Amino acid sequence: MIQFVRSLFGLNGSTSNRKVIGSTTGFDPQEVNYIKDSNKRLNTLLDLQKKYKGTPHEAKLKLVLEKTKKIHWFLVSKKRVHELELFHIRNTDNFISTYALIIDVHQRHKENAFHALEVEAKVIEAKKPVVQAPLPQVESPANGTKGELFDIVEKVKQRNKQTSSVHALAVGTEIPRLAIPEVFINTVAKVFYQKENLPGKQVAYEISFVSTQQEKDAFQAYIAERIGMKDIYYVGNAIVKQPDSRSSALEETVPIFYLRNYLYALTMHDFRIFPVKIYRNNPYLSNAV
Numbered sequence: 001m002i003q004f005v006r007s008l009f010g011l012n013g014s015t016s017n018r019k020v021i022g023s024t025t026g027f028d029p030q031e032v033n034y035i036k037d038s039n040k041r042l043n044t045l046l047d048l049q050k051k052y053k054g055t056p057h058e059a060k061l062k063l064v065l066e067k068t069k070k071i072h073w074f075l076v077s078k079k080r081v082h083e084l085e086l087f088h089i090r091n092t093d094n095f096i097s098t099y100a101l102i103i104d105v106h107q108r109h110k111e112n113a114f115h116a117l118e119v120e121a122k123v124i125e126a127k128k129p130v131v132q133a134p135l136p137q138v139e140s141p142a143n144g145t146k147g148e149l150f151d152i153v154e155k156v157k158q159r160n161k162q163t164s165s166v167h168a169l170a171v172g173t174e175i176p177r178l179a180i181p182e183v184f185i186n187t188v189a190k191v192f193y194q195k196e197n198l199p200g201k202q203v204a205y206e207i208s209f210v211s212t213q214q215e216k217d218a219f220q221a222y223i224a225e226r227i228g229m230k231d232i233y234y235v236g237n238a239i240v241k242q243p244d245s246r247s248s249a250l251e252e253t254v255p256i257f258y259l260r261n262y263l264y265a266l267t268m269h270d271f272r273i274f275p276v277k278i279y280r281n282n283p284y285l286s287n288a289v
Contacts, residue, residue, distance in 0.1 A: 031081040038072050038084055041092050048096065051103050061099070068092060094187065097210060101235065105258060108233070182279040183265065185209060185236035189253045193268060195222055207255065209236040223257065226271050233258040238276075242267060 027035065045068060049061040075084040187209040194202045207219045216234045224232045235256045242252050254265045256276065264273040 027079070027081065031079075034081045034085045035076060038076075038088060041088055041096065042069060042072060044096055044100075045092070048099055048103070052099070057099070064095060094210060098187075105233075105235070108258075180275050180277050181240070183238040183240060183256060183276045184279055185256065186239055186253070187236065189237040189239060191237050191253055191255050191268060193219070193222065207234065207237070219255070220257070223255070223266065227266075227273065229259065231259065235263065235278075238265065240265060240276075 042065070045061070045065045049058065049065055052058050052061050071087060072084060075081065075087070190206045190208045192204060192206050194204050197203050205215075205219070207215060211219075220232050220234050223234075224230055235258055237253050238256050239251060239253050242250055242254075252267065254267055256263060256265055256278070258264075259273075263276050263278060265276045266273050
């Protein structure tokens with residue numbers, strides 16, 4: 001009788017094999033970690049979508065987030081967790097690194113620009129207009145119309161104009177025009193460097209666009225120590241041509257870093273820096289996702 005009442009009101013233990021999607025029941029510890037990492041990536045994509053709100057990239061971030069969610073739930077429900085981790089390594093991590101870098105540099109540039117405007121406003125406010133007294137005109141006893149000082153200034157100006165014209169004609173070529181080269185950020189190229197961790201012991205390291213933030217921080221500290229400058233932010237690597245002593249161009253993979261609102265390329269063999277700018281239609285960044 002008691003057993004009948006328990007069965008009537010559903011008090012017997014459930015024998016159903018139903019499972020809740022997203023539950024970690026039935027997964028080994030490694031797969032549970034993969035699922036947790038996947039959830040962290042989804043949260044990161046959600047944060048990026050919020051940061052890009054109101055920008056032309058907002059729709060793209062939203063679409064990527066929705067597709068990544070569907071792939072996450074599908075692979076977890078099929079217990080293909082290793083494939084899920086491989087998908088994130090090949091696609092999601094590069095996408096997050098690229099768009100996180102873009103918004104980070106943009107935000108830092110806005111903060112630096114605002115700080116510069118504040119400093120400029122304070123400088124202008126501190127300056128007071130100075131009224132200069134007019135220069136006395138010394139009349140020449142010869143003609144009585146122009147002073148000797150005025151004549152000397154006019155002669156110097158005329159002589160400088162004539163001298164620059166003579167030099168330009170003597171060269172016989174067009175005056176060179178300065179320009180900042182454009183570079184591509186290569187997401188797969190690596191830069192290798194050696195660092196002395198212990199006295200007399202050199203350890204080899206590598207840095208690339210997809211390196212971890214910890215590796216990037218270590219590389220930034222290494223470069224700052226070598227060139228003696230602070231506040232260096234690593235952007236990525238680029239393949240460029242550097243002239244040697246024989247004026248021939250040699251291809252070299254160099255790191256690109258952000259320093260005081262400007263981008264620079266750094267040669268690793270002699271630690272020289274060159275101003276550069278990143279080409280907007282970058283094929284490497286467009287294929288990173």
